[in-house]
Every structure is written in structure tokens, then in C-alpha cells.
Amino acid sequence: xxxxxxxxxxxxxxxxLFLALFAAAASAFLAYIYLATAGEATRRxxxxxxxxxxxxxxxxxxxxxxAVNQSLIERAAxxxxxxYLLMKPDGTRISGSIAESPLEDVRGAPSRASFSVTDYDAxxxxxxxxxxGFQERLSGGEILFVGADVSEDQAYVVKIVRALWGAGALVxxxxxxxxxxxxxxxxxxxxxxxxxxxxxxxxxxxxRATVRGTRDEFDELSEGVNEMLDRLERSMAGHRHxxxxxxxxxxxxxxxxRARLETAYLDVEAGKGNAEEALGQALDDTDGVxxxxxxxxxxxxxxxxxxxxxxVLFDPADLAADLAELYEPTCEDKGLEFDAELTRxxxxxxxxxxxxxxxxxxxxxxxxYTPAGGAIMLRVRRRSSGEVEYSITDTGPGVPxxxxxxxxxxxxxxxxxxxxxxxxxxxxxxxxxxxxHGGRLELSEGPGKVGEMGPGLRVALIxxxxx
Amino acid sequence: xxxxxxxxxxxxxxVMDRGLTEAGHECVRAPDGEDGxxxxxxxxxxxxxxxxxxxxxxxxxxxxxxxxxxxxxxxLFLSALGEINDRVEGLKAGGxxxxxxxxxxxxxxxxxxxxxxxxxTGSVQTMLRVGELEMDLIGRAVHRQGKEIxxxxxxxxxxxxxxxHAGQSVTRTMLLEKVWEYHFDPQTNVIDVHISRLRSKIDKxxxxxxxxxxxxxxxxxxx
Numbered sequence: 001x002x003x004x005x006x007x008x009x010x011x012x013x014x015x016x017l018f019l020a021l022f023a024a025a026a027s028a029f030l031a032y033i034y035l036a037t038a039g040e041a042t043r044r045x046x047x048x049x050x051x052x053x054x055x056x057x058x059x060x061x062x063x064x065x066x067a068v069n070q071s072l073i074e075r076a077a078x079x080x081x082x083x084y085l086l087m088k089p090d091g092t093r094i095s096g097s098i099a100e101s102p103l104e105d106v107r108g109a110p111s112r113a114s115f116s117v118t119d120y121d122a123x124x125x126x127x128x129x130x131x132x133g134f135q136e137r138l139s140g141g142e143i144l145f146v147g148a149d150v151s152e153d154q155a156y157v158v159k160i161v162r163a164l165w166g167a168g169a170l171v172x173x174x175x176x177x178x179x180x181x182x183x184x185x186x187x188x189x190x191x192x193x194x195x196x197x198x199x200x201x202x203x204x205x206x207x208r209a210t211v212r213g214t215r216d217e218f219d220e221l222s223e224g225v226n227e228m229l230d231r232l233e234r235s236m237a238g239h240r241h242x243x244x245x246x247x248x249x250x251x252x253x254x255x256x257x258r259a260r261l262e263t264a265y266l267d268v269e270a271g272k273g274n275a276e277e278a279l280g281q282a283l284d285d286t287d288g289v290x291x292x293x294x295x296x297x298x299x300x301x302x303x304x305x306x307x308x309x310x311x312v313l314f315d316p317a318d319l320a321a322d323l324a325e326l327y328e329p330t331c332e333d334k335g336l337e338f339d340a341e342l343t344r345x346x347x348x349x350x351x352x353x354x355x356x357x358x359x360x361x362x363x364x365x366x367x368x369y370t371p372a373g374g375a376i377m378l379r380v381r382r383r384s385s386g387e388v389e390y391s392i393t394d395t396g397p398g399v400p401x402x403x404x405x406x407x408x409x410x411x412x413x414x415x416x417x418x419x420x421x422x423x424x425x426x427x428x429x430x431x432x433x434x435x436x437h438g439g440r441l442e443l444s445e446g447p448g449k450v451g452e453m454g455p456g457l458r459v460a461l462i463x464x465x466x467x
Numbered sequence: 468x469x470x471x472x473x474x475x476x477x478x479x480x481x482v483m484d485r486g487l488t489e490a491g492h493e494c495v496r497a498p499d500g501e502d503g504x505x506x507x508x509x510x511x512x513x514x515x516x517x518x519x520x521x522x523x524x525x526x527x528x529x530x531x532x533x534x535x536x537x538x539x540x541x542x543l544f545l546s547a548l549g550e551i552n553d554r555v556e557g558l559k560a561g562g563x564x565x566x567x568x569x570x571x572x573x574x575x576x577x578x579x580x581x582x583x584x585x586x587x588t589g590s591v592q593t594m595l596r597v598g599e600l601e602m603d604l605i606g607r608a609v610h611r612q613g614k615e616i617x618x619x620x621x622x623x624x625x626x627x628x629x630x631x632h633a634g635q636s637v638t639r640t641m642l643l644e645k646v647w648e649y650h651f652d653p654q655t656n657v658i659d660v661h662i663s664r665l666r667s668k669i670d671k672x673x674x675x676x677x678x679x680x681x682x683x684x685x686x687x688x689x690x
Contacts, residue, residue, distance in 0.1 A: 283571075283683070291652060294652070325621060326657050327655075329657070329661055329664055332660075353651070357649070357651040360649070360651060368654070
């Protein structure tokens, strides 16, 4: 059988457990009260009976059976709450307020017991009253019974017992109600979270838990879950975007590759001979596709890691000098003036390999887009903020103001650059590297238009001051 | 050259085997680290090509084991990963070089052959000689046919690497890694420009060009 949802919740089960423990404790407590009150009533009755018995026995010892008989008759007529019976040694009644001894062993002495006596109430109905009584054999052999109607005491005890039962029931009802209330609250909060989890599991990545502003652990959990989902969603959006972008960017080289292979295949089949060239080009295309994959992978890993691995302190001018040395001949070859202006004795913290790759990407771009006769400047300087800035300025066509934010995005290539080789990932990777170092990438206009040249582009990779 | 190929992708191993055999090498294949370990203990090899990720025993564990046992055979790690950390980890485990899949076959052969050479240079050399070319490693001087050639420091390093691997193809990536110590792939032809500068210095004015371009692979210094 499947229990209703509420009864399966952890808080409700805990409530039941505590209720059980509480009920056990309450039962013990109530049992103690019962024993204390009921026992006390019986003891007092017995004391009274004993006292009455003692006074009658004393009267007997002093004045004999007739005095007792007389005394009984007087007492029975009075309003005393006692029951009396004086019997001959064989148990036959001499006098008293009851007909015969309720005690079985009339000759046994002394004895006491609980029993009931019958009486008629105000309406003349037969009622039974609970009673207690003792019986003693007097020194002359007669038997004396003294009892007391305890119905009033009993009624008192019954009231107490009823009150106790009532209290017990109240405890359970209140405990259960409280438990249900608490469980309902808790399970409502948990349920809301569970709904979010279920929604996400079903692919609704936009689902978020409600934060009620109570600052309790549910709010904390909800906030944590929401934050986690935000990150997950961003990361997934990134992946999805990368996926779309890869599909988009790889489609044309793959299409070209396929066409080349097909042509080569048909040519070879027909006995024509330029299959070798087609295969060579196909290999080149494949390499291009693989490069794109590599760049996408690097960006994804940097973004996933959040921080570049293996960061060390180093002089940024050293790295710039290395790259200047690597790129200077290429610039010269292309008829570009290359200059490096490096401020020494600064420090940055970073992953040299990633930063080198970022600068190489920027230099690649500058070399690629600056026409012969232009100039490229690599500069390292300390900004007034204490940040370290690598900048590369070229005198190429630059990037129009409105496109500057866009070119950093993955796979964005401006129309006039589509003919150049490249994956469209160069600047995205630089931006990812900057971010992974807590830095940023800034694009601005170069030195301006000079004749056919310009206005140029200035790209700055800004790294935070090392802590 | 005897080469042990430890690779769980059997098709890739087959292609490697074929290519290396065609290049004149003798190959033995093992499908995972445990078999590779057994094979490396059983035979002598000039180079081992070991995939990092394999069932039963991965490449790093296998190489750590043979290095502990004193086997110094040069190892080229292959990996589908390719983050800096992976490479550093592979080299720390006792690998000598690291190549990311997928790779150009020319790159693989060039690296394997470069590794085999590494073992032969046991003693510290002060002088390198390739044909007419002489390099004085202490005096930092280069002569061809007795004529001094003036080189920039980086050109000197570049030529030293080419001379140490004379007769072998070296790829642009290898040069960038071993001479400049960068592990990325520039979009522009930076390495080609450096090579052509070096070439103009060592070959210009001599009748026989020594620094050859190997199509689809890179460069080779011939005696």
C-alpha cells in the first residue's frame, strides 16, 4: 500500500517518532499521577476504617458486646459514612447496617477487601457502590465488620483518570497536528525544490527555486541550487553556442573536403592523374578543421576551469621580447615595420603558455590584416591602476566601432576578413585567456587614418596587478 | 629501428605500424598497458609509442613502471587530450615527448626519429659536424667550409637543433616546441620565416643547399 505523500515525508516520520517518545513519557507521568491519587484515596479510606474499628474494639474491650451493639445501632442511624456488621462467632448477624458480611471468610480474622454494596439512589433505582471493609474477631469470639462506601473517592479517581486520558489524547492530537503542520511546511519547501529538480531533469533548464527571504536553510539551499543552475545553464549555453558555431564553421571546410575527395575519387576512377593534388588539399582542409576543434577545446577548457592553470610570477617584458623575436622576421618579410616598446621590471602572474598563445594570436591578426608598408607595435606598460597592459597596435583597416564587441565572440569574422585563413576563434581565445587571468581584452582604434593606411586597431590585453 | 606501439585503438595502431614499417622501421604492437609492459620487458626497443588512455593499464602507469625498473627507452606519449597539464603530467611520468591526436603522420615519424637519436648522444659534445657545417658549442661559432657564419642567438639554437637531428625531418611544431618552447600553433608562417633567414645564412654562396624543405612535413638538414 502506498501511503499518502505527506505520511512518507521525513519530517512527518520524525514527528511520529517524537510523538511516540513523548506519549511514552506522558504515559509514565500519568500512570504515576494515577497511582499517587488513587492509592492515596484508598489509603485514607483504610485509615478511617481502621480508626473506626479501633474505637469499636476499644468499646467492646471496655464494655462488652452489648455496648458495641448499642453503639452500632446509634452509629448506623447517624450520618457516618461507615457500614457496620456485628456477628456471632458462627457468623450470624447480631446487628449492623448491612445484612451480611461481604467478606467470604467470615471467620477469618482480621481481613480486608474491596467489594460492592447495593443501595437505592434518590430515584429509587438499585445502584452498586464500591466499598472497602475490614473484619475482625473480637476477644469474645464475635465478629465485627467495618466498611466504608468509597464511591465518592472512586468517582474522584475516575475523574482524574478521565482527565488523564483526555490529556493524553490532547497531547497526541496536538503533537500530531503540530507535526503535520511542521511536516507540511518542510515538505512544501522540499517539494518546491523537488519540483525544480524534476523540471530540470525533464529538460526545463530555466526552472528556479523560490527564495522566500526567510534566510533559513531552505532559502540557502534554494539559492545554492539556483546559483548552480545558473552556472550550468550558462555553461550549457556556451556549449550549445559552441556546438552551433562549430557546426556552422566546420560545414564549409567539410563540404569542401568532401567535394575534393569525391572529385579525386572520380578522377582516379577515370584514370586522370591529379588525385595527389586533391588529396594534399584535402589534408590541408582536414588540418584546418582540426585547428578549429583545438581552439574551441582550449576556449571551452579555459572557460570551464575559470582560472588558468599553473600560474607563475614573471616579467611581462620577457614574454613580449620572446614573441617580438618570434614575429619580427615575419613582419619584415611582409614589409611591415615592427617595433616593441617594453617597460622592464614589471610583474604579472599568469600561465606563460596561454599568455604567449594569446599574444601570438594578436600578432597573427596584426600581421594578417596589416597591408605591406604598415607598422605593428608591441607594447608592455604599467597602467596607472597598477594593471599590466600588453598592447598590439597595427595600421591595418581596423575594426569599426560597432563591430568591436562582436569580433571577440566565437567564430565572428567580419566580411572583409573571410578570405583570410583562420578559424574566427583567435580573439575569442585571447578573451578567454584574459578572463582566466582575471583580466580583460580592450579593442580601440589604432593611430588613425594616414593616406591609404588605417585607421588601425589597438588591442590591449590587460592583466590585474599581482597580489 | 625497433618500435613498440602500445595503443588500444587497433585501427590507429595498424595505420601507425604500416607507416612506420614503410619508413623502414620494425614495429611490435600491444593493445593495452599490461601487454605493453610485458612486451617492453621481453624485448629491446629504440622507441616506444604509448597511448595515454588505455584499458587495463593506462600509458602513464605503464611508463612509470618501466622507468622504476630502470628502462630508459625513449617514450612518445600519444593523447587525445592535449591540455598543458596533460603534457606536463606525461613528461613527468617519464615520457620524452608528447603528441596530441589526431596528428599528421609526418609529425609522428619526425618525432619518433628525433627520439631515437636522443639516446645516441651519450657524452657531452662540444662540437657538432654535419657535412661542411661545423658548430662550436663552447665558442658559439659556426663555420661552413671554414668560413664563419654570423648567427643571432635564436638562429644558433635553431641550427643546433637541426644539426643534432641532421638527416631527419623536423616539423614546424617541433621547432616551435624545442627551440622556442611554445606549445601552440601560430596561424602565420613565423617558423618558415626564421628557417628561410637561417637558410640564407648557411646556404647562400655555397653550391649545395643543406637546409631542405620537406613537403608536408617540415625541414631537414642534409650533410
